[in-house]
Amino acid sequence: MEFDRVIGTRRSIRAYKAGMAVSRETVEEILRVAAQAPSWKNSQTARTYVVMEEPMLSKVRETCLPEFNQRNCRNASALLVTTFVKGISGCDNEGNPANELGDQWGAYDLGIHNAFLVLKARDLGLDTLIMGIRDGEKLRELLSIPQQEQVAAVIALGYRDADPQMPGRKELSETAEFL
Numbered sequence: 604m605e606f607d608r609v610i611g612t613r614r615s616i617r618a619y620k621a622g623m624a625v626s627r628e629t630v631e632e633i634l635r636v637a638a639q640a641p642s643w644k645n646s647q648t649a650r651t652y653v654v655m656e657e658p659m660l661s662k663v664r665e666t667c668l669p670e671f672n673q674r675n676c677r678n679a680s681a682l683l684v685t686t687f688v689k690g691i692s693g694c695d696n697e698g699n700p701a702n703e704l705g706d707q708w709g710a711y712d713l714g715i716h717n718a719f720l721v722l723k724a725r726d727l728g729l730d731t732l733i734m735g736i737r738d739g740e741k742l743r744e745l746l747s748i749p750q751q752e753q754v755a756a757v758i759a760l761g762y763r764d765a766d767p768q769m770p771g772r773k774e775l776s777e778t779a780e781f782l
């Protein structure tokens with residue numbers, strides 16, 4: 604798909620078609636593109652737990668998401684639980700913060716990684732919803748996520764069953780300054 608079309612048609616999708624499986628190969632293709640994202644000293648601390656089989660899919664949805672997000676991702680083909688390894692990105696070789704943002708650079712790197720991920724999904728005709736409102740501790744427990752990883756977003760992946768309008772964006776004059 605043409606780049607502008609990928610950007611223009613990506614939306615946060617909160618209604619997915621039922622019974623639409625996504626293959627492991629497709630998820631791998633998406634994750635390989637996400638892995639091409641830049642990261643602090645190429646530290647590549649983003650991690651993804653791919654949940655695409657029942658009963659785990661329902662379990663993650665029902666125990667780790669609030670009701671409104673459960674509804675938002677009902678019928679999604681997969682849930683991608685994203686984390687980053689703490690104490691590496693934004694840190695020096697001894698694990699000390701390199702500057703005032705410290706470990707937040709890990710979240711920054713994961714955000715870029717996941718931006719690549721959602722755009723590649725769209726390129727392949729798939730849709731996504733990034734969900735930051737989730738229960739991180741329940742996800743950790745259910746998926747045995749190690750303590751050295753910070754749990755971040757759950758990303759629903761599937762085929763859209765609605766075509767929402769783009770929510771308004773701020774004017775460039777409000778968000779950018781040319782000096």
Ligand SMILES: Cc1cc2nc3c(=O)[nH]c(=O)nc-3n(C[C@H](O)[C@H](O)[C@H](O)COP(=O)(O)O)c2cc1C
Nearest residue numbers: 613614615617672675733734735736737756769770
């Ligand atoms: C870090 C992050 C967390 C988000 N968390 C949620 C969420 O928990 N539930 C939800 O419905 N949407 C969530 N969203 C989606 C945003 O609401 C959405 O991106 C925004 O309204 C712009 O719409 P668009 O993605 O269609 O352009 C999240 C987006 C981001 C980037």
